[in-house]
Amino acid sequence: MNPRITLVGPAHPYKGGGARHTTELAHHLAGAGHRTRIESWAAQYPSALYPGEQTITAPEGEPFADTRHALAWYRPDGWWATGRRLARSEDLVVLTLFSPVQVPAYLGVLAGLRSVRGRRARVVVLCHNVLPHERRAVDVSLVRALLRRVDGVLTHTDEQAHLAEGLLGFGRRRPLVASMPPHLPETGGERAHPGGEAGERRHLLFLGIVRPYKGVDVLLRAMAEGVPGDVTLTVAGEFWGGSEETVALIRRLGLVDRVHLREGYVPAEELPKLFAEADAMVLPYRAATASQNVWLAHEHGLPVVATRAGALADHVREGVDGLLCAPDDVADLARVLAEFYRPGVPERLRAGVRPVDAEPYWKAYIERLLEA
Known part of the structure; x- marks a missing residue:
């Protein structure tokens, strides 16, 4: 029987590649026959920690219908309540990690999951970045605490898997690696120079x-x-x-x-x-x-x-x-x-430019996620 899966991460109206990835992953999981949901954010980061605009008005791809926007960085009670609800209904919970700022909320979700006796939900952390490119000492402690409390870890490169393995420590299940699949915005435009059109723009x-x-x-x-x-x-x-x-x-x-x-x-x-x-x-x-x-x-x-x-x-x-x-x-x-x-x-x-064929990437990615 196909597992029941919830992805916890950004989705429209949040902007950028993270929201597109979460949404496309949900579409592909549903297309493969899995009952899939997204638990997204009403407020993902404090504005002081993200200096730009966090949301957009028009979606850059097809939104996923079964998306709930209930999580907020300032509502720890909501983190715990979400975990308890998922523990009763899901087989797999996927926490999408972009920044250590998300970790306290994810630890709250895990606490809610574990508070339910006989829970069946397994938890995988999907690491877009194991640690930030520009990191603080507290970032290492936060991510280590998260990775050591879950059932599996998936990264997008061997280098990131090695970094995660160092945080997990000796004797724990090794992180798995899956190449990031294409999740491009729908621009509605034609190719810039179809057929190798002559002429340089300089x-x-x-x-x-x-x-x-x-x-x-x-x-x-x-x-x-x-x-x-x-x-x-x-x-x-x-x-x-x-x-x-x-x-x-x-x-x-x-x-x-x-x-x-x-x-x-x-x-x-x-x-x-x-x-x-x-x-x-x-x-x-x-x-x-x-x-x-x-x-x-x-x-x-x-x-x-x-x-x-x-x-x-x-x-x-x-x-x-x-x-x-x-x-x-x-x-x-x-x-x-x-x-x-x-x-x-x-x-x-x-x-020589050719557009990427996304489907083989997504098929391999979903197989690896379920394996993790």
């Missing part, structure tokens, strides 16, 4: 939340060091903690006329225009777990210039639909960007 795109580990400063220095002077760049996304340092660096590097900051969350309907104006997406990450941005660029016909951080390189066929460089290396990124703009290279790489 323009590059960075898309996503701007945080230190994403390496935008490395990209700006590479632009100043070795990229042809007529090539421009758009940095589109929310700036974690403000854009003042980035603006100051742009001025110091003499890039004011070449770099445009499009600050704020980019809704799905604006993505086709950004992609249509660019020759490539650049992912200059210092560190990474798994990212949708390679597939998102390919979905819109763009090649990708990325570092070999985390799983980014797994989805780039070097020399076919993108180019790769070392992480946190200004000179190597400048070299690769200069190589990208050699005559004929943008057109050749664009012609």
Whole structure:
């Protein structure tokens, strides 16, 4: 008999890849015959801990009908009550972990689950990030406490599994690994340059939340060091903690006329225009777990210039639909960007881009989740 499953995590109206992943996972589990529900948030984080807008008005994909928004970071009684309710009805509870800020609520849910005698629900933590890229000492203690209290752990890369294994300690069941499946926003746009359309835009795109580990400063220095002077760049996304340092660096590097900051969350309907104006997406990450941005660029016909951080390189066929460089290396990124703009290279790489086939990824992912 198929297990009854509840996913605990963000869903619309929360924005971004986390909410899309939770929602798509629910759709695919239901499509595989599992009775599936989502327990989502009425208030996920205190505003002081998340400086941007947390929610959006228009969904970026089909919402999952059986979604409940009852959890709130400021209602511990609700965490416990949710756990008790799930203990009586579910076979599997999946806690989606993005940040240690979620851990107190998840520990409350676990306490509610364990307060019910004869409970049947097993609990798996699905780690999008085992620990933050920029972490505090308390983060390690919180995540360790969560991982040691559940029945299984699923991560998206071998590196993340190794990190989780260190927190679990000796003698515990090892974390499992499943490649992150595609969960792209529905943009309603056509591919940016269908069929390898000729002509260069002499323009590059960075898309996503701007945080230190994403390496935008490395990209700006590479632009100043070795990229042809007529090539421009758009940095589109929310700036974690403000854009003042980035603006100051742009001025110091003499890039004011070449770099445009499009600050704020980019809704799905604006993505086709950004992609249509660019020759490539650049992912200059210092560190990474798994990212949708390679597939998102390919979905819109763009090649990708990325570092070999985390799983980014797994989805780039070097020399076919993108180019790769070392992480946190200004000179190597400048070299690769200069190589990208050699005559004929943008057109050749664009012609090699193919959209991802999502279904095999999702099938393998669900099998691994149930195994965990």
